[in-house]
Amino acid sequence: VGNMGTQSAAPALYPNLKYDPAVSFAQVGIVNYTPQAIVSKKAMTTASLKEFIAIVKSKGSEMTFGHAGVGSISHVAGLVFNAKYGLTPNLVPYRGTGPATAGLLSGQIDTAFVVPAGALEFVRTGRMRAIAFSGKTRWSKLPQVPTVEEAGVKGYEYFTWYGFWVPAGIPAEHMDRVHAEIVKAVAAPDVQKRFDDLGFEGIASDSPAAFAQFVQGWIGINPLLHLSNAVIPRSGRKTAPRRFNATSTGPGSAPRNVSQSATRGHATAGIVWTSDPPPLQGTASRGGSRAS
Numbered sequence: 001v002g003n004m005g006t007q008s009a010a011p012a013l014y015p016n017l018k019y020d021p022a023v024s025f026a027q028v029g030i031v032n033y034t035p036q037a038i039v040s041k042k043a044m045t046t047a048s049l050k051e052f053i054a055i056v057k058s059k060g061s062e063m064t065f066g067h068a069g070v071g072s073i074s075h076v077a078g079l080v081f082n083a084k085y086g087l088t089p090n091l092v093p094y095r096g097t098g099p100a101t102a103g104l105l106s107g108q109i110d111t112a113f114v115v116p117a118g119a120l121e122f123v124r125t126g127r128m129r130a131i132a133f134s135g136k137t138r139w140s141k142l143p144q145v146p147t148v149e150e151a152g153v154k155g156y157e158y159f160t161w162y163g164f165w166v167p168a169g170i171p172a173e174h175m176d177r178v179h180a181e182i183v184k185a186v187a188a189p190d191v192q193k194r195f196d197d198l199g200f201e202g203i204a205s206d207s208p209a210a211f212a213q214f215v216q217g218w219i220g221i222n223p224l225l226h227l228s229n230a231v232i233p234r235s236g237r238k239t240a241p242r243r244f245n246a247t248s249t250g251p252g253s254a255p256r257n258v259s260q261s262a263t264r265g266h267a268t269a270g271i272v273w274t275s276d277p278p279p280l281q282g283t284a285s286r287g288g289s290r291a292s
Helices: 004-013 049-062 073-085 097-105 116-124 172-187 189-197 208-224
Strands: 025-035 037-041 064-067 090-093 111-114 128-133 159-167
Touching: 004 073, 004 159, 004 208, 025 172, 025 208, 037 049, 037 097, 037 116, 049 128, 064 073, 064 097, 073 090, 073 111, 097 111, 097 116, 111 116, 116 128, 159 172, 172 189, 172 208
Parallel strands: 064 090, 064 111
Antiparallel strands: 025 159, 037 111, 037 128
């Protein structure tokens, strides 16, 4: 089992990675994905995502954005969001999602990106505010929270996904058989419910080849989120980030360059964002658990 981090972002973050996601493994199928929840501390009252963006933009570095650590999903999701809309908050790295959430609850930071399930009880009890979800659909557990697009803000969608791989060289007929079982499992109502409880949405790829194409698109995108000192060396030596050449992927996406600098207690992070994530395409039922 792998995910967006191990199979697409890792080459940009670990220069001495012992595997190449593009050639070391064969993709079998995706099983689920989850967006990020854009949340803020209780004291930050905003009526909409547009108002939230306006406040963050006006306050600049006075605003603090916490994340689960350099190179984490929440870090990258926030960097992309900031770059898309010209925001420059101070970035506050924590050692994991739990400490970042605690920092938000205590008022140490103003805003953060977290997995939906991690925010559920705190939003329900009024201890933090959920502003929007970064995915395509609302979450049934917090149906009042819109997606970014529903909130009237165009051009941003970010999620993490999980799937199955096998070592390269496995015969195609074996992969097809495993893929068929994955599709059946993901479509099962109890699996769909469990995914939804955790803030995930179950989805199965049309074929191993379709999943391979999807993953390749992400491999082309994540390294271009050039986190300039987010590269993690094997030793204490400073290591230059790896750079990849890639072209725009996904229907209707146009290459563009966006740069951002934001610091607080660690090195400047810059982004070159050149294309949108590949679209999610699947055959398994989504179980009707998502709010619309």
